[in-house]
Amino acid sequence: MSTRFQVGSTAAARVTIGEAMDRLVRGGLPLRLTAYDGSSAGPPTADVGLHLRSERGLAYLVTAPGDLGLARAYVSGELDLTGVHPGDPYDAVVLLKDHTRFRVPAPSEALAIVRSLGLSRLRPPAPPPQEHLPRWRRTVEGLRHSMMRDAEVIAHHYDLSNRFYELVLGPSMAYTCALYETPDATLEEAQAAKFDLVCRKLDLRPGQRLLDVGCGWGSMVRHAAREYGVRVLGVTLSLEQAQWAKEAIDREGLGDLAEVRHLDYRDVVETGFDAVSSIGLTEHVGVRNYPAYFTHLRDRLRPGGRLLNHSITRRANQRKETGAFIDRYVFPDGELIGSGTIIAAAQDRGLEVQHSENLRLHYAATLRDWNRNLVEHWDECVAEVGEGSARVWGLYIAASRVGFERGEVELHQVLATRNHDDGRSDFPMRPHW
Structure with a gap:
């Protein structure tokens, strides 16, 4: 690292890729980087590293500094991780978490880097096919969170491959935070515990009616029907999820109690439900639509009925867009906000909030187990969706796990009631679960 820029001279010392990256990354490289030009940077003894394979990968990094450029290079296979699966x-995400942005170099330093690396000849390469359009270009698909646009972005994420989801999520096909009642609980045990907690919070009883909005593959629908004898209607915007759920209901012989429709929750017209569960839908609704969302769900309930809203939240209530990687590759148009905003929105629409619970660390454990499943079934996952998409999922799950561990995001269950006109909630003096 003895190279120095000759500021004020007509020429500058040549800069390798390794030297450039070590100087540009804020705080320096926390892991070992090797590059196609033979250079390297970062701790020589690091167990985890990066290998930059091509000029195209370099172009991704420098034309979209930060997590988006890293994602593009990694997903396309132009950047490999070493020492991790x-x-x-x-382990790589933990090290890179605070080292993905470039510092702004002095003009003379920036010019020397550009000349040395030949970047003046580079143009931003086309992004990998797994990447969704940027937010500003999605306007052609309709207004954000319109029914048409929501259907398109939901299909982008959920209509990937039911078989792929079976491999990653496991037999429960539950794509939401599980509940680990003991440290050694399996993923399946934890998912069953989560659904049972929801049922107990809703005080479900045989013969009652439950509406499950954003039902996914029907895991909650089937659990409530099978274990509690409840008549359940589930709705999802994903056609592949709805088809899988219907087949699962038939396999389990639950057709007399359970139904799943390919439908936007806003198109549910039935009313008088004893309970409504929303598990992992609020993230897709949009904060500005919370008033309409809670109004619609409240109106589906009978007086005295209960609503359980289970969703990822932020630790604060300020509006903040999701990062570029998550928005382009995982959840287009997804929005997160603090649990206080969710509670306030429910209260403002006439619901009485009875209980709120944070399951943040349970989600970190859930993500850990999804990563384990992906590793175990890696070859089959790659054969099913391609290596680029499999890499997206490995990165997304690991990065999300770090976010939950650090408290940057949380998971809140908010329980509310639609009270009778005289103020009765039919809720006990103390929680019964």
Whole structure:
């Protein structure tokens, strides 16, 4: 690292890729980087590293500094991780978490880097096919969170491959935070415990009616019907999820109690439900739509009925867009906000909030187990969706796990009631679960 820029001279010392990256990354490289030009940077003894394979990968990094450029290079296969499995890059993500942005160099330093690396000849390469359009270009698909646009972005994420989801999520096909009642609980045990907690919070009883909005593959629908004898209607915007759920209901012989429709929750017209569960839908609704969302769900309930809203939240209530990687590759148009905003929105629409619970660390454990499943079934996952998409999922799950561990995001269950006109809630003096 003895190279120095000759400021004020007509020429500058040549800069390798390794030197450039070590100087540009804020705080320096926390892991070992090797590059196609033979250079390297970062701690020589690091167990985890990056290998930049091509000029195209370099172009991704420098034309979209930060997590988006890293994602593009990694997903396209132009950047490899060493020392970790692509199905579980958790150790690499922990190291890179605060080292993904470039510092702004002095003009003379920037010019020397550009000249040395030949970047003046580079143009931003086309992004990998797994990347969704940027937010500003999605306007052609309709207004944000319109029914048409929501259907398109939901299909982008959920209509990937039911078989792929079976491999990653496991037999429960539950794509939401589980509940680990003991440290050694399996993923399946934890998912069953989560659904049972929801049922107990809703005080479900045989013969009652439950509406499950954003039902996914029907895991909650089937659990409530099978274990509590409840008549359940589930709705999802994903056609593949709805088809899988219907087949699962038939396999389990639950057709007399359970139904799943390919439908936007806003198109549910039935009323008088004893309970409504929303598990992992609020993230897709949009904060500005919370008033309409809670109004619609409240109106589906009978007086005295209960609503359980289970969703990822932020630790604060300020509006903040999701990062570029998550928005382009995982949840287009997804929005997160603090649990206080969710509670206030429910209260403002006439619901009485009875209980709120944070399951943040349970989600970190859930993500850990999804990564394990992806590693175990890596070859089959790659055969099913391609290596690029499999890499997206490994990175997304690991990065999300770090976010939950650090408290940057949380998971809140908010329980509310639609009270009778005289103020009765039919809720006990103390929680019964």
